[in-house]
Amino acid sequence: MSIEKRIAAFDTLGNFLSQFTQKSIQKKDNIPFNDIFFDLFKTQIEKAKNFNGWFTEDNILYAFENWSLLLNSNTLNRWISTYTLNNNKSSTIAVIMAGNIPLVGFHDFLTVLVSGNNLVVKQSSNDKHFLPLIAKYLEYVEPDFKGKIQFTEERLNNFDAVIATGSNNTARYFDYYFKKYPNVIRQNRNAIAVISGDESDAELQDLGEDIFRYFGLGCRSVSKVFVPKNYNFDRLFKNIFHYQDLIHYKKYENNYTYNKAVYLMSKFKILENGFFLLKEDLSYASPIASLFYEYYNDLELLKQRFEIEKEQIQCIVSNQGIKGEIAFGETQKPKLWDYADGVDTMHFLQEL
Numbered sequence: 001m002s003i004e005k006r007i008a009a010f011d012t013l014g015n016f017l018s019q020f021t022q023k024s025i026q027k028k029d030n031i032p033f034n035d036i037f038f039d040l041f042k043t044q045i046e047k048a049k050n051f052n053g054w055f056t057e058d059n060i061l062y063a064f065e066n067w068s069l070l071l072n073s074n075t076l077n078r079w080i081s082t083y084t085l086n087n088n089k090s091s092t093i094a095v096i097m098a099g100n101i102p103l104v105g106f107h108d109f110l111t112v113l114v115s116g117n118n119l120v121v122k123q124s125s126n127d128k129h130f131l132p133l134i135a136k137y138l139e140y141v142e143p144d145f146k147g148k149i150q151f152t153e154e155r156l157n158n159f160d161a162v163i164a165t166g167s168n169n170t171a172r173y174f175d176y177y178f179k180k181y182p183n184v185i186r187q188n189r190n191a192i193a194v195i196s197g198d199e200s201d202a203e204l205q206d207l208g209e210d211i212f213r214y215f216g217l218g219c220r221s222v223s224k225v226f227v228p229k230n231y232n233f234d235r236l237f238k239n240i241f242h243y244q245d246l247i248h249y250k251k252y253e254n255n256y257t258y259n260k261a262v263y264l265m266s267k268f269k270i271l272e273n274g275f276f277l278l279k280e281d282l283s284y285a286s287p288i289a290s291l292f293y294e295y296y297n298d299l300e301l302l303k304q305r306f307e308i309e310k311e312q313i314q315c316i317v318s319n320q321g322i323k324g325e326i327a328f329g330e331t332q333k334p335k336l337w338d339y340a341d342g343v344d345t346m347h348f349l350q351e352l
Contacts (some may be wrong), residue, residue: 016031047101055127063101066332081114093120093160096174099128102130107336110336120152131151141217166186182348191223193224221332222334241273252288276290299320311341331340
């Protein structure tokens, strides 16, 4: 199958997903195979919501909408333009996916198929409702995809390379189990933000999106902020207060109540506003409903620290000229070339 056919198929998928947005779910005309798949996707959204309490309809549709914006021929061709993809060579790539947010493994799914390889997917039980249906849609759009996509719940066999995502503990297992194969092994990373104190209200509101989207469960969710000495958190609290309804989600409320109790019993100093906890802490990874913070005096020294500890950091939100920084509100909108853990998986596949 030519690269042109693969790009065209994912462009069509992008058009299909564009029917599912945060604003509405609306069936459009002239979408291929809509009569077969539109209602099936609506059903899967309901199933995913009922199966996983963290997968709200708003978060599912947010993921669908963002992917629909990326899956167009112009963006896809721009992405692959720096690679030389071999249409005559095809390997079988095993992909072990996380399940923390909706469609979290889709970028690996896309990369393996666009690169012309075969795919064996082992999904997380927490996010199992969408990719098999997406794969079936692609097979209808481009029949040459038939036989190239396999899903399994069994032990992985008969593959040439592996891409695996998990916790720090599972990453150690992956490193051992897959050491004989070319591999990309990902583990825990967190997004952070660096605040100067001069941010606009709009930027702080956007930071709220970086913190609270997907309840903070994504590896690109901001879990820690660095603030200057004597920073007044009142402005931050004021500008994120419109996320207060999160406390009405039972799973979020349970985490908030539990973490607050632990902090208070441990006599930690915390700041809180009824739905969110701030705690001074050196760690990068904060619990749900919590945000860690740390003071800094010298931005240049902070930049040096980030470089030393870069394997713990997924992305940095800032407007301070930090290497690789992204704008406030953009953490959950990565581009196709924004690879997880900074590992270029397309290049990895190209070199097999």
